[in-house]
Amino acid sequence: MLQINDINVYYGNIQALKGVSLEINEGEIVTLIGANGAGKSTLLKTISGLAKPKKGDIIFEGDSISGKVAQTIVKKGISHVPEGRRVFSNMSVEENLELGAYLRKDKQGIREDFSKVYDLFPRLHERRKQLSGTLSGGEQQMLAMGRALMARPRLLLLDEPSMGLAPLLVKTIFRIIEEINNTGTTILLVEQNANMALSIASRAYVIETGKIVLSGTPDELNQSDQIKNAYLGGH
Amino acid sequence: MEWIQQLVNGISLGSIYALIALGYTMVYGIVKLINFAHGDVFMVGSFVGFYSISIFHLGFFPALLISMAVCAIFGVLIERIAYKPLRNATRIAALITAIGVSLLIEYTTIYARGAQPEAYPDKLLPFKNVEFFGVKISSQSLFILAISILLMILLQFIVHKTKIGKAMRAVSHDMDAARLMGINVDNTISATFAIGSALAGAAGVIFGMYYTKIEPLMGIIPGLKAFVAAVLGGIGIIPGAMVGGLVLGVIESLVSASGYSLWRDGAAFVVLILILIFRPSGIFGKNVREKV
Numbered sequence: 001m002l003q004i005n006d007i008n009v010y011y012g013n014i015q016a017l018k019g020v021s022l023e024i025n026e027g028e029i030v031t032l033i034g035a036n037g038a039g040k041s042t043l044l045k046t047i048s049g050l051a052k053p054k055k056g057d058i059i060f061e062g063d064s065i066s067g068k069v070a071q072t073i074v075k076k077g078i079s080h081v082p083e084g085r086r087v088f089s090n091m092s093v094e095e096n097l098e099l100g101a102y103l104r105k106d107k108q109g110i111r112e113d114f115s116k117v118y119d120l121f122p123r124l125h126e127r128r129k130q131l132s133g134t135l136s137g138g139e140q141q142m143l144a145m146g147r148a149l150m151a152r153p154r155l156l157l158l159d160e161p162s163m164g165l166a167p168l169l170v171k172t173i174f175r176i177i178e179e180i181n182n183t184g185t186t187i188l189l190v191e192q193n194a195n196m197a198l199s200i201a202s203r204a205y206v207i208e209t210g211k212i213v214l215s216g217t218p219d220e221l222n223q224s225d226q227i228k229n230a231y232l233g234g235h
Numbered sequence: 236m237e238w239i240q241q242l243v244n245g246i247s248l249g250s251i252y253a254l255i256a257l258g259y260t261m262v263y264g265i266v267k268l269i270n271f272a273h274g275d276v277f278m279v280g281s282f283v284g285f286y287s288i289s290i291f292h293l294g295f296f297p298a299l300l301i302s303m304a305v306c307a308i309f310g311v312l313i314e315r316i317a318y319k320p321l322r323n324a325t326r327i328a329a330l331i332t333a334i335g336v337s338l339l340i341e342y343t344t345i346y347a348r349g350a351q352p353e354a355y356p357d358k359l360l361p362f363k364n365v366e367f368f369g370v371k372i373s374s375q376s377l378f379i380l381a382i383s384i385l386l387m388i389l390l391q392f393i394v395h396k397t398k399i400g401k402a403m404r405a406v407s408h409d410m411d412a413a414r415l416m417g418i419n420v421d422n423t424i425s426a427t428f429a430i431g432s433a434l435a436g437a438a439g440v441i442f443g444m445y446y447t448k449i450e451p452l453m454g455i456i457p458g459l460k461a462f463v464a465a466v467l468g469g470i471g472i473i474p475g476a477m478v479g480g481l482v483l484g485v486i487e488s489l490v491s492a493s494g495y496s497l498w499r500d501g502a503a504f505v506v507l508i509l510i511l512i513f514r515p516s517g518i519f520g521k522n523v524r525e526k527v
Contacts, residue, residue, distance in 0.1 A: 048415060049414070050411055050414060069414075070414040071414070071419055074415065074416070075417060079415070082411070082412060082415060086409055086415075088405050089408070090404060090408050091404060091405070095401060098401065099401060099402075099413075099416045099418070100416060102398070102402065102416045102418055103417040147416070
């Protein structure tokens with residue numbers, strides 16, 4: 001479904017991604033794990049069009065999307081839930097969700113998706129008239145995910161959905177990620193919480209200082225000593 | 236009773252400031268730029284209205300609409316040509332460019348038509364004094380107020396209820412997050428300039444009707460005062476610009492009414508100094524705190 005071939009991305013003179021290649025098949029949950037500053041967020045931003053690769057290609061369902069503007073990429077069916085939620089805190093929950101469906105014209109479908117999102121996150125329905133800046137961190141994460149789902153994406157990019165959340169809430173969020181995946185949305189999940197991420201993923205990639213150093217199924221990664229020591233708090 | 240009349244005058248004048256201030260505040264809200272050329276868009280609007288009336292013999296409302304449309308296009312052109320290439324430059328570079336654009340518009344206008352003032356035709360609207368409990372109020376003041384309020388309600392509707400308005404608020408809050416929604420940020424910024432400039436154009440025509448004299452440098456002082464009004468209300472906050480404009484207009488007329496009419500222009504800048512010392516975020520401004 002998504003194929004990334006050997007991309008280089010720079011911030012000014014700093015090279016953030018060095019020849020990264022990665023592949024996602026339809027229906028998978030693929031997770032990308034790595035330390036702070038390894039290039040995880042940069043990779044997601046490059047897929048969603050916020051950063052441009054200097055070299056390499058990104059192919060989504062047969063079409064090249066590398067270097068395209070974010071608007072085109074959203075239209076093609078990729079939604080990105082950015083790190084730190086980035087909800088529009090000056091607007092109500094409802095308005096945030098409306099903006100998620102910004103490019104859509106099918107009123108009927110939008111209405112259906114509103115109820116789908118409210119089913120998935122009942123808390124958002126309770127607070128739909130509230131300014132999203134007054135929500136708790138967990139609720140904002142739910143809103144950011146709901147907002148992305150309003151675009152009816154086929155591929156959902158999630159950047160650190162568990163960041164700063166209480167353990168119980170992290171479990172809820174991961175359960176919902178699986179639920180979203182079960183309804184047919186492919187997911188690329190970036191996480192520092194490698195244990196949780198590997199528990200739901202079909203495949204995983206490990207990124208270090210801008211390079212993919214390892215990939216495989218969660219079982220394979222769980223067995224690698226290198227990964228155990230570096231990311232899983234192994235003994 | 237004279238006080239009440241002055242108060243009404245102040246509100247009329249203030250509503251003109253408010254219309255101009257809205258453009259400052261909207262543009263600041265979305266690209267963090269004080270568009271110092273905004274007062275000159277107001278001037279251009281005033282002249283477009285004047286020529287529509289004097290050369291094409293149009294009535295007040297067609298002139299108002301034409302002026303708003305021309306200013307909207309003019310505002311977008313200024314943004315695309317002068318500000319867009321500087322979007323990632325330092326804010327001071329954009330600010331200096333805005334001052335340059337302002338001077339360019341002023342002196343191009345003088346070059347094109349000369350510096351002499353024009354007298355706005357004053358027979359466009361029925362003129363009579365309405366009496367309320369012994370207070371004489373000119374129908375023109377009421378008319379100006381009505382148009383301004385109508386435009387502000389329209390603006391509130393656009394910003395809160397329409398798709399482009401929601402996009403504007405999203406972009407002003409977080410440009411990258413707005414991009415991720417599929418919002419075209421460049422078009423949204425252009426729309427903001429268009430709407431702000433159209434309001435300035437309307438203010439220009441209304442100003443011409445009210446004060447009858449217009450000239451190419453007329454935009455400087457109302458522009459600066461509208462800037463003060465925007466800061467007074469809290470820059471970037473739309474209701475703030477409306478209230479700030481009205482408050483400033485009333486303060487000015489009260490200063491005149493107390494017999495210090497020569498101090499009138501100074502009053503606005505005293506207000507600016509006081510607000511910057513005591514409440515730099517303005518009347519409606521709040522200390523932004525975000526949950527992480």
